[in-house]
Amino acid sequence: MPISIYSPLRERLLTENCPRLRLTFAEVESILGKPLPRSAYRFTSWWSTLNGRSPQAKAWLSAGFDVRVSMKHRVVEFYRSGAEHQ
Numbered sequence: 001m002p003i004s005i006y007s008p009l010r011e012r013l014l015t016e017n018c019p020r021l022r023l024t025f026a027e028v029e030s031i032l033g034k035p036l037p038r039s040a041y042r043f044t045s046w047w048s049t050l051n052g053r054s055p056q057a058k059a060w061l062s063a064g065f066d067v068r069v070s071m072k073h074r075v076v077e078f079y080r081s082g083a084e085h086q
Contacts, residue, residue, distance in 0.1 A: 006059035008032055013063035013078060021065075025074040044071055 012031050013021065029035050039046045040056075047069040049057045060067060065078040 004055045004059065005032060005034065006056045009056075010059040010063045013060055013065050016063075016065075016078075019080045021078045023076055023078070025076065028076060041071075041074070044069060047076060 008031050047067050049066055052061050064080055066081050068077045
């Protein structure tokens with residue numbers, strides 16, 4: 001995978017042993033070492049993995065995770081693909 005600003009998130013997810021990881025937006029920013037774009041705070045679609053083409057989606061998909069997001073609580077839950085019901 002080419003280097004992107006989301007590579008640190010990918011690397012963090014690759015070290016995760018659990019099927020789920022819940023992070024606040026602030027914690028994601030800490031992992032990235034920079035703020036998320038405004039659209040991450042404003043649009044659920046920023047977190048979408050439907051097309052898998054965005055650089056952020058590529059980061060977690062390539063680490064074997066999908067996401068659920070709570071815009072209200074500013075929390076994202078990364079879960080291993082296939083672990084939605086575990």
